[in-house]
Amino acid sequence: MVRLAALVLVCILALTGAARADLQGQYERFLEDTMWPKARSAGVSRATFDRAMGQKRLNTDIPGLVRPGQTTPQRIRQAEFSAPARYFNENNLGAIVSQGRRLASQHASTLAALERRYGVPGRIILAIWGRESAFGRVDIPHDAFQVLGTKAFMSTRPDLFRTELVAALQMVERGNATPAQMKSSWAGALGQPQFLPTSFLEHAVDIDGDGKLNIWTSVPDTLGSIAAYLDHFGWVSGRDWGFEVSVPADISCSFEGPDQGLKIRDWAAMGITRISGRPFPAHEMDLEAYLMMPAGRSGPAFIVTPNFYVLKQYNESDLYALFVGHAGDRIEWGSGRFKAAWGRVDTLYRSEIAAMQRVLEGKGYDVGGADGLPGFKTRRSIGDWQQKNGRQPTCFPSKALIGAIR
Ligand SMILES: [Ca+2]
Incomplete structure (x- = not known):
């Protein structure tokens, strides 16, 4: 009986092993038949392709993969939606603010020069740098080619990752980085600003003047690349990102959204006031802004400017944009936490x-x-x-x- 059970177990293991080998074989064919022609037509040499793709091993530990024949990744189906309050965990936010304040003085002249050139204030650049990579201190350990290759083969957005894989290969072809330097997050994001490869090709800039686009170890290049990115997506120089406000009970939270803009003067006329008690800045009064209530009536409310939606180009999440805008305010002015509390929301x-x-x-x-x-x-x-x-x-x-x- 024990021997029979052992035999069954061996068979199951052999099957699992065979399935894995089959998947690996499909992946190698995918790289050869689908990715190599795309790379070649984008100017990538065979030598670069082989060097970058290395052993061509699939990495099935990457979160959110879709097995062939599946539609939705298991982990997304089962993921809990996390309460907004958790996003603003003060341990994390406070650390970014205090380090950001120190780095603001250390890099003051670089940040001032970047604001003159791109119109993006230093506090915003610092907050993104802190949020993305803890100011370059976070460990980014994964092989970008393995991550991008696997996701190009089996993720919910294969087209996006196929494009990113080709862009990553172009980076090596152009000498921007060696394959060994191409470390990424599980999402395929590179370096201190956490750029996807296409963002690197389009927006990375050489600020320290050494002729290299170095988002891995150059602070000026990192800060400049973040500023260039926001400038490209329409950052409006001289405007803030937004203000925490009180919204009277008779104004519906359904007025939210970037397609329901009004002049700040008109929002104010409806009874919306800054929660700090200060008036809206005079230069903002006749400009368009939007109501933004990330937890509906169960948390802080904001009047945000178009710059808020530029921040969302970095990460398509209201909470992300709010995090970096708010952290930036606290870095620059030492202002405090949100005045309104995040209410309890159901898990x-x-x-x-x-x-x-x-x-x-x-x-x-x-x-x-x-x-x-x-x-x-x-x-x-x-x-x-x-x-x-x-x-x-x-x-x-x-x-x-x-x-x-x-
Ligand atoms: Ca450089």
């Missing part, structure tokens, strides 16, 4: 939020895609639904609401 699975989004879509609401994340289109659709159904708008998902929206 929900992304799959539960996505199911609610699909119900809302079925009722004709635009939720910005059923991705399981409560972005502004989902938040304000919830608010609209609540209003139409005689409820007080909260503009944020909860267990009770998911049960009620049917």
